[in-house]
Amino acid sequence: MLRHLLHPKPHTALAAVVALALGCAAPAARATTLVLYAAQHEQTVDQVVKAFTKETGIDVKVRTGEPPELASELLKEGASSPADVFFTANSPELTLLSENGRLAKVDPATLARVPPQYNSPTGDWIGVLARVNVLVFNTSKIKASALPASLLDLAKPEWKGKLAVAPTDADFLPLVAAVVAEKGRPAALAWLKGLRRNAMIFDDNEGVAAAVERGAAAVGIANNYYLPRLAVEKGADKMHSTMYYFGHGDVGALVNISGAGILKSSRRQAEAQKFLAFLVSTPVQQMLAKADVTFEYPLVAGVAANPALKPFDELQPPKLSIQQLSDDRDSAKLLREAGLI
C-alpha cells in the first residue's frame, strides 16, 4: 500500500486511495441488519450478538459507548436515529428514553418472561440482567469487621485515603440517584463532597477493582462482577480482595437493572422484537449465567445465577422503584456540583 502511495504517479495512487475511501464510506446496508446501541460490557454483548446471528441469520451492527453517552446521542438523533435496539447497563437511561417517548412497546409475551418489577412500568423496555452494588475490599488492608454498615459512612473522615471510586463510570450515577431518593439532594451532595475528600478517583470500576486488589486502596465502590472476572483471570486462590454486600436495605446494596428497549424510529421492528425476545429466552439467560464472563443475575425465572455470586434472593437491596432512580441527568449534575467531574 505504502509503496503504491509513494509511486511517482500521484494520480493513479490518488485514484486508488479515493476509491478506497469511497469503499469505506459506502454503507454496507442489508435488509436484515439490526443496529444495536450497546452500553453493556462488550464481552457480554459480543456473546449475545454472535448467538443471535447464528440462530436467526440477522446481522447485528454494534455501536458501543457508556450508557449516558449513548442515551444522550439517541435523544439528539431523534426520529432519524440509525439505532433499532438500545441495550444498556442500567435502567435510568431507559427511563430517560421512555420519558421522552422514544421507545416502542415491547411484545407482551416478551415482557411476561421477566418479573414485572424489573420491566418498564409502561411496557416499553425489558429487564435482562440484574447487578448489585458492593464494596470490594483488600483482605490484607482491612478486616471484614471494620467495614461500614452503610455506603453513606464512606464519606466520614476516617475513610480518607482508603477509598477508591469511579464517579464517571455509568454504574455510579444510579447510586447517586438512589442516595438522592432516600436522603434528599443536600444530603447526597454532602456525601459526594465527602467522597471527593476521601477517595482516589478512577475512570471506571475496572480501575477501582484493580486498585483494591493490588492494595492501593483498602475499599472500593463497584458493582458485583468486577472481582469475579478478576478472579477468573488471576485464579481465585491468588486473589487479595473480596466482596462485601451491604445489608438491611442499605442504599449501598442497590440492585440495578440492565435492560433493553426498541427505538420507536426503528424500521426493523419485527427483528428488534426478535432480539429482545432472544435476550430473555431461557437458553440465552442460561448462557449468560453459566459462562464465566458476565457475572450478572439472570432475571428469567428458573435460571440460576453464577455460583460465584451471592444468591439473588439473599440480597437485601433498598426498597426503591425504577422510577425513583430517575434518569441519571440530575446525578451527573450533582457530581459536577460536588467537584467529582
Added chain:
Amino acid sequence: MARAAVATARGGGLARPRHGRPPAALVGAAGFAAALVLLPVAFTILQATQVSLHDAIDLLVRPLVGLLLVNTLSLIAATTVAAAIIGTAAAWCVERTALPGRRAWAVLAAVPLAVPPFISSYAWVSISNGFQDFAGAFLVVTFAYYPLVYLPVAAALRGLDPALEETARSLGQSPWGSFRRVVLPQLRPALLGGMLLVALDTLVEFGAFALLRFRTFTTELYAQYRTGLDGPDSSLLAVVLVALCLLCLVTEVRVRGHARYARVGGGARRVAVPLALGWARWPIVGAFAALIVLTLGVPLGTIGFWLLQHAQAATSPVVPSPALLARATLASVGLGAAGSAAAVALALPLAYLATRYLGTWVTVLERIAYLAQGVPGIVIALALISLTVEAVRPLYQSAALLVITYAILFLPLALVSVRATIAQVQRRLEETGRSLGLGWFAVVRRVLLPLAGPGLGAAAAMVFVAVVTELTSTLLLAPIGTRTLATQVWANTSSLAFAAAAPFAAMMLLISLASTWLLARRFGAAAFPRLG
C-alpha cells in the same frame, strides 16, 4: 512527529511568488480548506457563548478547573524542562562529540516519535499501576516528546559556526562556559520552539492521560461526554483548552519567526571538530542505551510479553482473533489511506496559492490552515458530532466525516510537505506549458503533479502514519461497526485487559515503524524537513 515537521518547514520556498489574481477556483478550494479548519472552532465558541456570564464564572471558577489547570500546567512545566535537557544533551552528544556509534544513536534518539504516546502509556501502566497519575504522565510524555527538542536542536547545532566557540575558548572560557555563553544563546530559537511544541502536544494529548488516569482538560471533556453532559458547559471548558493551545502555537511561531542569528564574515563555515570524550564516553553511551531502552525497549518489550499471555474472555472486552486483527488492520489502513488522500487534496490548493501568489488573503488562508495544529482532536471531534447531528445529518456517524476530521487534523502536516514540494517545481516549466496552449488545470495535471508526485507521496505517507496512530477522533467518530487498531487497543486497555490489547498494539506499532522507516529510506532526510 507531525508537529516537529510542521514547525520547521513553515514558510520559505524556491519559486518566487508574485502579485496577481489567482484563479477563482483555486481561491475557492483554498478557502474551503480554511473554512473546514475554522468550522469546529467557531462552532465550539458559539456553543460556549450560550452560557450566561454568571454561569460561565461559576463553571470556570471552581475547584475542578483549578485542579485541571494545576495538573496541566505543572505537567507542562516538568515535561518541557525535562525534554529540553534530554533533547539538548542528546543532540549535543550526537552532533558535537566523538561518541561511539553516533550515527546509530542519532537515528534511534528520533524513533520514539513513531511510538504513539497512548501505546507507551499502555506499556507502562501494564507493568505497574504505580505509573499512574503524575509520575507516569511525566515519564510517558517526556519520553514521547523529547525528540521534538532533540531534532531542531540537532539541526541548529549542525548549522552553527564552530569558529565562535573556538574564539570563546581562546578567550579563556571553559568548555561549559563556552557552551553556556556562546552555543546555548544560538540554540535558543530551536530550543524554545521545541519546548513549546512539547507543551502544545502535552495540552492536546488525550489517550495517554486517560490510560494513566491523569486528569487534564482533554480527559475531562471526554468524561463529561461519557456522562451525557456535552453541552455549552463542556464547550466552555474546550474554549479554555483551545486558548491555551493557541497561546503555545502563537508563541512558538513568534519564537521561530523573529529570533534569527546571522553569521557575518567571508568564506564557508567549517564542520565542527568532534570533541574527544575520553573516559566519559562510556557513561554517555550507557545513558543513550538507557534512553533507548526506556523509550523503545519498554513499549516493545511489554507488548512482546503480553503477546505471549492468554487473553481471558471474562476481563477482555475484545478477545483478539486473527480475523478481528485482520479486520481492524484493514479498517485502520483504509482510513489511513483515505485520510491522507483527503489531507493532501485539501493542502494542494493552499500550497499552490501560497507558493505562487502574494497577498494578505493568501497569508491569512495559510495561517488559518496551520491553526489546526493548535486545536485538540477531542474538541474538533466533539464539535463535528454536535454539528452533524443537528445540521448535516447525512454525514453523521459516516466514514466520510471521520475522513474529513483526519483531513482537518493533519492539514498542517500535509501542507508543510506539499508546500515544500510545490515550491521546488520551477515556475518556468508551468509557464512553458501555458505558452504552449495548455489551460490552467491541464498545467496542474500534466506538469505540476508529475513533478511534485514524490513529494505528495511523502506527505500522504506521513499523514497515513498519523491517522493509523490517531486515537481520539477515531474513538468518537468511528461509524457503527468500524473497529480500528486504535479503538481495539483502547477498548481493552481501558478495562485493563492488557493481553487482549497486545496484538492490536503490536500491529499498530509495526505499521507506524515500518512506514516511517520506508519513508526515510525512500526520501531520506527530505521526507522529514526538520532532519535536513
